[in-house]
Amino acid sequence: MSSDKKKNDLWAFLASVKLALFTFFTLAAASIIGTVLPQGSEFHRFVHSRGWSPATEKVLQVLGLDDMYHSWWFVGLLSLFSINLIVCTIDRLPNILRLVRLDNLGLGVDRIVKMPQRREWFTAASLAEAESAFREKLAAMGWKTARGEHGSHVILSAQKGAWTRLGVIGVHTSILLIFVGAIIGSSLGFKGNIMLPEGTSSTKVYAADGSNSMIPLGFELRCDWFELERYDNGTPKDYRSQLVVLEDGREVMRKAIEVNDPLVYKGITFYQSSFQLLDGSFSVRITDRASGKSRLFHIRPGREFKWPEASVGFGIVNQQRVYPMSLRHKIWFNDPAGDPVQFWVNDGGTVPVVRGGKTYDFTIKQMYATGLQVAYDPGVWWVYAGCTIMLLGLYVAFFMSHRRIWVVLTPADGGRVKVNFNGTANKNRVGFENLFARMAESLEEDDSIKLTRE
Amino acid sequence: MTSSTLLGITTIAYLVASGLYIGLLVFRAKKLGTLATVLTALTFLVQTAGIVLRWIESHRMGYGHPPLSNMYESLVFFSWSTVIFYFGLEFKFKNRILGAFAIPFAFLSMALASMFHPDEIRPLVPALQSNWLFAHVMTCFVGYAAFAVACGLGVMYLVKSKSQKKEGLLASLPDLRVIDDIIHKTIVFGFLWLSAGIITGAIWANSAWGTYWSWDPKETWSLITWFVYAAALHARFTRGWGGTRIAWLAIIGFISVIFTYYGVNFLLSGLHSYGSG
Numbered sequence: 001m002s003s004d005k006k007k008n009d010l011w012a013f014l015a016s017v018k019l020a021l022f023t024f025f026t027l028a029a030a031s032i033i034g035t036v037l038p039q040g041s042e043f044h045r046f047v048h049s050r051g052w053s054p055a056t057e058k059v060l061q062v063l064g065l066d067d068m069y070h071s072w073w074f075v076g077l078l079s080l081f082s083i084n085l086i087v088c089t090i091d092r093l094p095n096i097l098r099l100v101r102l103d104n105l106g107l108g109v110d111r112i113v114k115m116p117q118r119r120e121w122f123t124a125a126s127l128a129e130a131e132s133a134f135r136e137k138l139a140a141m142g143w144k145t146a147r148g149e150h151g152s153h154v155i156l157s158a159q160k161g162a163w164t165r166l167g168v169i170g171v172h173t174s175i176l177l178i179f180v181g182a183i184i185g186s187s188l189g190f191k192g193n194i195m196l197p198e199g200t201s202s203t204k205v206y207a208a209d210g211s212n213s214m215i216p217l218g219f220e221l222r223c224d225w226f227e228l229e230r231y232d233n234g235t236p237k238d239y240r241s242q243l244v245v246l247e248d249g250r251e252v253m254r255k256a257i258e259v260n261d262p263l264v265y266k267g268i269t270f271y272q273s274s275f276q277l278l279d280g281s282f283s284v285r286i287t288d289r290a291s292g293k294s295r296l297f298h299i300r301p302g303r304e305f306k307w308p309e310a311s312v313g314f315g316i317v318n319q320q321r322v323y324p325m326s327l328r329h330k331i332w333f334n335d336p337a338g339d340p341v342q343f344w345v346n347d348g349g350t351v352p353v354v355r356g357g358k359t360y361d362f363t364i365k366q367m368y369a370t371g372l373q374v375a376y377d378p379g380v381w382w383v384y385a386g387c388t389i390m391l392l393g394l395y396v397a398f399f400m401s402h403r404r405i406w407v408v409l410t411p412a413d414g415g416r417v418k419v420n421f422n423g424t425a426n427k428n429r430v431g432f433e434n435l436f437a438r439m440a441e442s443l444e445e446d447d448s449i450k451l452t453r454e
Numbered sequence: 455m456t457s458s459t460l461l462g463i464t465t466i467a468y469l470v471a472s473g474l475y476i477g478l479l480v481f482r483a484k485k486l487g488t489l490a491t492v493l494t495a496l497t498f499l500v501q502t503a504g505i506v507l508r509w510i511e512s513h514r515m516g517y518g519h520p521p522l523s524n525m526y527e528s529l530v531f532f533s534w535s536t537v538i539f540y541f542g543l544e545f546k547f548k549n550r551i552l553g554a555f556a557i558p559f560a561f562l563s564m565a566l567a568s569m570f571h572p573d574e575i576r577p578l579v580p581a582l583q584s585n586w587l588f589a590h591v592m593t594c595f596v597g598y599a600a601f602a603v604a605c606g607l608g609v610m611y612l613v614k615s616k617s618q619k620k621e622g623l624l625a626s627l628p629d630l631r632v633i634d635d636i637i638h639k640t641i642v643f644g645f646l647w648l649s650a651g652i653i654t655g656a657i658w659a660n661s662a663w664g665t666y667w668s669w670d671p672k673e674t675w676s677l678i679t680w681f682v683y684a685a686a687l688h689a690r691f692t693r694g695w696g697g698t699r700i701a702w703l704a705i706i707g708f709i710s711v712i713f714t715y716y717g718v719n720f721l722l723s724g725l726h727s728y729g730s731g
């Protein structure tokens with residue numbers, strides 16, 4: 001008995017909204033700390049810049065304040081929050097389901113006639129006439145009635161939106177779904193990054209957790225080309241990387257990614273996040289217009305490079321530079337069709353090179369390394385499902401209600417029939433009151449059955 | 455006519471409108487109320503034109519983005535949303551005195567924008583070129599506008615409940631129970647939009663960086679705000695809190711909003727520092 005009582009106390013505590021209010025405010029207050037103290041790799045620098053002692057730093061670290069959103073006590077608070085939510089939901093679910101499924105005809109007449117919205121009329125029509133008139137009239141207004149008898153009373157009842165009582169459950173479950181997604185993501189997924197110079201490939205990326213460990217991708221990723229587009233004032237407008245996925249050396253996928261438009265392969269997503277100029281290296285693309293054949297080169301100035309299949313040789317012989325940018329390049333170009341030629345081309349530009357019957361398009365630009373963020377997060381769909389359910393649930397919980405109406409017909413003295421029209425809604429009572437008043441009015445005005453107040 | 459001119463006019467006109475609404479509160483002359491509403495409505499049209507024109511101007515400059523990309527533009531949008539939200543309330547509750555507690559926010563926000571933030575139209579850095587960003591900013595600011603009004607109403611509630619006088623200035627304020635009810639409904643409305651705002655923000659972050667949540671200060675503060683309002687809602691419908699306590703929570707919640715929106719950019723650093731321009 002006493003252990004039962006204790007268990008019930010604990011259960012009641014875990015199901016209580018008091019606990020929820022406590023966790024809401026505690027989470028809110030605790031979250032502030034991490035926005036004031038820089039977290040992760042910034043923490044140490046911050047402590048230094050403030051001139052705090054190593055002992056202070058140690059204490060803060062023991063409290064987990066250098067990475068507080070992942071500290072044992074913050075995760076503990078989130079767990080308490082989840083348990084609270086789960087217990088509260090389990091605790092209240094039976095009652096909510098009971099209300100959703102409730103047979104409104106089963107309610108006693110004395111309860112029905114005391115509902116918040118009520119009208120009382122009398123009619124000279126017979127019980128059967130009154131019944132069919134009300135059924136039709138209410139059906140015309142969109143309320144499909146069920147019929148029951150209770151002693152000498154005939155009861156008609158109808159309801160709308162019983163299911164909307166589940167909105168709250170939707171909202172609360174959605175939060176748990178989001179947590180499940182976050183847990184899946186952090187235990188099965190990873191975050192990484194890599195700087196990939198044009199023309200190079202990698203089968204691993206750096207873990208983004210600061211541990212400097214490498215994460216194998218299970219395939220090879222190559223960057224062929226990186227392009228930077230600037231606004232007139234020089235700020236970057238767009239940057240784009242031509243990425244290629246290789247399995248066992250074979251190309252299986254190719255995509256030009258840009259910020260907000262990543263490449264996804266085997267659930268691993270590669271995001272364009274940054275770039276780095278590789279001073280002194282250049283990317284060249286030569287296309288033979290007639291055959292459509294094209295090749296990429298990654299070169300340095302002052303050396304000859306060859307494209308054997310096309311018997312083409314070329315090199316950079318001079319440059320016009322504003323350090324660290326190269327503005328123009330002077331190119332030496334040769335093939336069997338004639339003597340070598342030299343020409344200038346702007347950085348990032350393309351010039352046609354006409355050689356005998358052939359035309360080559362020659363493109364040259366400075367070489368970059370593309371900075372990619374890499375994420376594998378199998379939990380993200382749980383999170384998105386949770387978010388969708390939350391928004392729908394909030395809408396239902398806030399703006400929709402369960403509305404119920406009844407008509408009770410009772411034989412009264414003088415062969416008349418007493419009519420009780422009643423209704424209730426679990427939310428937006430004012431709105432329902434207006435709706436109910438309009439319905440009552442149109443029932444009173446209806447000619448098929450004469451209703452009087454007395 | 456440039457968008458700057460239109461928005462400049464808007465700022466001054468909202469100042470005058472605020473004066474009229476406060477005048478209505480003090481002198482209870484019906485005519486002032488009508489005047490205030492008409493002026494606010496006209497100003498709202500000018501402001502709308504200003505926002506649309508600014509969008510067009512950005513296209514002419516070759517950048518082409520909705521005017522929701524920096525501090526200046528979001529303050530203007532906040533002001534605009536506050537007015538539209540207030541009109542909804544004025545229409546629904548047929549009470550103009552509420553304006554004295556709402557339109558000053560619209561004015562202050564415009565004043566802040568024009569005094570402290572450059573209004574030049576700038577190109578977007580790549581990370582901001584996303585429709586999710588605009589969905590994010592819009593949903594957040596509709597929510598913030600509702601919270602601003604809730605805060606104004608909270609102040610109204612506290613002022614009225616402090617004084618027992620049946621006569622004078624405060625008697626013209628709506629009944630305490632009516633104010634309490636509007637505060638609650640306003641918070642509910644704001645909470646739905648704030649939730650949508652946080653969610654669209656998470657989707658945007660995920661599409662740009664591959665992380666829907668990174669505990670950056672702005673994100674965290676929006677969550678703190680969300681917790682405060684969630685607490686207010688639960689306290690009300692399960693523990694029956696009302697009146698003074700909810701009025702205070704409406705004010706505290708809005709302070710948290712201001713900090714999320716403004717304080718974070720200047721006092722803390724993070725991904726969202728784009729807005730500090």
Ligand code: HEM
Binds near residue numbers: 081692
């Ligand atoms: C941030 C997380 C939460 C959100 C967004 C949330 C949202 C909601 C919403 C929208 C409602 C319905 C309001 C209405 O009927 O008008 C509600 C009701 C409720 N919530 Fe939460 N909730 C959260 C967390 C919690 C937690 C942790 C508890 C733990 C006890 C809880 C307990 C309740 C209870 C008891 C109700 C009333 C349900 C009823 O009317 O039967 N909520 N919540």
